[in-house]
Amino acid sequence: MGDVVRKTIRPFRALRFLGRKPHTVRIPHEQHNDIEGEPLPTGRYRGIHVNDWDLCISCGLCAMACPCDAIEMIEVEGEGGKKRPEVSYGRCCFCGFCEDACPKKCMHLTSNHTMLDTDPRPFVFLPTPGIREFEKEYVVQTSKLCLVEERDGKKVVVQGKPRPRKQ
Amino acid sequence: MGDDFRTTKIIFGPQHPGIHGNFAFRLELEGDIVRRARVVPGYLHRAFEKLMEQRTWMQNVALVPRICVPDPDVNEAAYSMAIEEIMGLEVPRRADHIRTVVLELSRIASHLMGLGGMGGAIGLYTLPMWTNGERDYILDLFEQLTGGRVYHIYTWPGGVRWDMPDNWPRKVNKVLDHIERQLPSYWSLFFESKVTDARMVGLAPYDPDWAIAHGVTGPNLRATGVKYDIRKDDPYAAYEDLDFEIPTRKSGDGMARALVRWDEVGQSIRIIRQALEQMPSGPYRAKTPPPLAFTVPPGDALARIESSKGEYNYYVVSKGGKYPHRVHVRGPSFTHGIDVLEQLLRGYEISDTALITATLDVCPPDIDR
Numbered sequence: 001m002g003d004v005v006r007k008t009i010r011p012f013r014a015l016r017f018l019g020r021k022p023h024t025v026r027i028p029h030e031q032h033n034d035i036e037g038e039p040l041p042t043g044r045y046r047g048i049h050v051n052d053w054d055l056c057i058s059c060g061l062c063a064m065a066c067p068c069d070a071i072e073m074i075e076v077e078g079e080g081g082k083k084r085p086e087v088s089y090g091r092c093c094f095c096g097f098c099e100d101a102c103p104k105k106c107m108h109l110t111s112n113h114t115m116l117d118t119d120p121r122p123f124v125f126l127p128t129p130g131i132r133e134f135e136k137e138y139v140v141q142t143s144k145l146c147l148v149e150e151r152d153g154k155k156v157v158v159q160g161k162p163r164p165r166k167q
Numbered sequence: 168m169g170d171d172f173r174t175t176k177i178i179f180g181p182q183h184p185g186i187h188g189n190f191a192f193r194l195e196l197e198g199d200i201v202r203r204a205r206v207v208p209g210y211l212h213r214a215f216e217k218l219m220e221q222r223t224w225m226q227n228v229a230l231v232p233r234i235c236v237p238d239p240d241v242n243e244a245a246y247s248m249a250i251e252e253i254m255g256l257e258v259p260r261r262a263d264h265i266r267t268v269v270l271e272l273s274r275i276a277s278h279l280m281g282l283g284g285m286g287g288a289i290g291l292y293t294l295p296m297w298t299n300g301e302r303d304y305i306l307d308l309f310e311q312l313t314g315g316r317v318y319h320i321y322t323w324p325g326g327v328r329w330d331m332p333d334n335w336p337r338k339v340n341k342v343l344d345h346i347e348r349q350l351p352s353y354w355s356l357f358f359e360s361k362v363t364d365a366r367m368v369g370l371a372p373y374d375p376d377w378a379i380a381h382g383v384t385g386p387n388l389r390a391t392g393v394k395y396d397i398r399k400d401d402p403y404a405a406y407e408d409l410d411f412e413i414p415t416r417k418s419g420d421g422m423a424r425a426l427v428r429w430d431e432v433g434q435s436i437r438i439i440r441q442a443l444e445q446m447p448s449g450p451y452r453a454k455t456p457p458p459l460a461f462t463v464p465p466g467d468a469l470a471r472i473e474s475s476k477g478e479y480n481y482y483v484v485s486k487g488g489k490y491p492h493r494v495h496v497r498g499p500s501f502t503h504g505i506d507v508l509e510q511l512l513r514g515y516e517i518s519d520t521a522l523i524t525a526t527l528d529v530c531p532p533d534i535d536r
Contacts, residue, residue: 023296023300034304034308035304035341035342036334036337036338036341040310040311041310042310042332044311044312044313044314044329044332045310045315046314046315061459065225065458065459066226067222067226067227067230093229093318094315095228095229095320096314096320097225097458100458101459
């Protein structure tokens with residue numbers, strides 16, 4: 001008798017799941033939080049690069065440390081012959097070794113991780129501090145990234161801010 | 168159709184929803200029964216061992232976790248342990264304890280995914296939804312500790328890359344409490360189900376002698392009653408100081424393999440709690456040359472590690488200088504996924520193919536490597 005009652009009641013235990021919140025987070029409409037309700041990602045997250053040109057000494061260690069050959073040091077017009085790192089997101093594996101190798105700690109991986117564009121060119125860009133403007137947004141606007149193109153043998157900035165704003 | 172018009176040849180995978188990753192089977196069927204099975208690997212071949220010879224010692228740390236996607240930390244730890252042995256580096260105790268916590272969290276995540284895969288293979292689709300939901304909490308923890316959700320690139324020669332955030336141990340304990348609260352529902356959903364009994368008891372059994380002769384390791388070997396675990400037999404990291412048991416089962420069938428994994432989740436929770444409690448203070452990494460000038464003296468070393476799938480071995484040879492001379496990886500899925508699987512599938516129905524693969528917890532990136 002007890003077994004019959006137990007078996008009859010058992011399926012109704014599923015009702016307790018009706019009141020629970022789903023695991024799925026509707027990004028970007030909802031904030032992704034951890035088990036204590038703190039927002040993610042945190043500062044340690046390895047996302048899109050930012051580089052402070054005021055501190056950068058053009059040493060090229062980030063390009064040497066990169067396991068994927070994603071960083072190329074290029075000479076940009078108007079920088080007095082100094083070379084700046086250009087990151088290709090087709091190659092980057094987000095290991096953060098460039099950040100570790102940087103002697104001035106100007107190269108940094110932010111918590112932004114999503115870039116959307118129909119044009120493939122913005123996925124190879126010059127990291128500048130301007131990317132910090134997007135830190136609160138979910139998608140990085142590729143139209144505002146700093147892009148460089150080669151014209152008449154010289155690398156020329158064709159999009160975005162050629163000089164980063166001072167912070 | 169075969170030559171005798173009695174057998175049918177089909178290709179099962181790599182896009183079949185029942186297959187566990189990017190590999191395939193060529194099955195020869197007689198009706199529903201598999202008469203001959205051939206594994207078709209190669210979809211994920213990236214020549215890791217050759218790539219490692221062309222990258223510096225430190226750059227390889229970003230490469231090795233890709234050898235096993237659900238349980239990546241064992242690769243970083245084994246590679247680092249081999250280098251530390253050649254260099255004679257003393258790893259700080261705190262780093263050993265952090266490594267233990269990371270490795271065990273990774274084991275829980277991998278086992279939850281594996282149990283979910285078994286549930287999916289027998290048609291209990293609620294189980295993979297639930298287990299992957301809990302696994303996500305563990306990925307959140309990894310994100311806060313290492314900055315990456317799947318590939319952590321956190322353990323490296325000499326210790327770990329960063330120290331734990333202050334509130335991280337508290338969060339780990341909360342996640343473990345949460346998983347422990349959920350486990351009884353998983354038990355009643357999966358192991359008390361009549362479908363599970365009918366499909367998994369007596370499925371593809373093997374005995375200890377056969378398993379050892381075929382190079383079966385890890386939970387798949389312990390399911391036959393052999394108490395062999397590198398964490399106890401050849402301790403690494405902080406396992407020597409911690410108190411835990413090695414779960415075994417006798418029958419060696421699909422159910423035994425699932426139950427061993429189930430018990431290991433409980434043991435891993437126990438290990439993590441102890442490791443966090445006994446966490447020593449001090450440095451989290453030994454003094455090593457900077458990554459760009461990292462050189463290893465000539466020599467060779469073998470590191471062994473117990474992953475959630477079985478035994479991982481890394482054999483590293485150095486001839487001095489910035490690059491490894493040779494790195495050989497011995498992964499458990501190569502044996503489980505090719506020879507063992509081909510022999511076990513014979514005589515079972517085609518519907519059991521996905522389930523037997525799931526109970527062996529085969530990891531295709533490790534087969535191809």
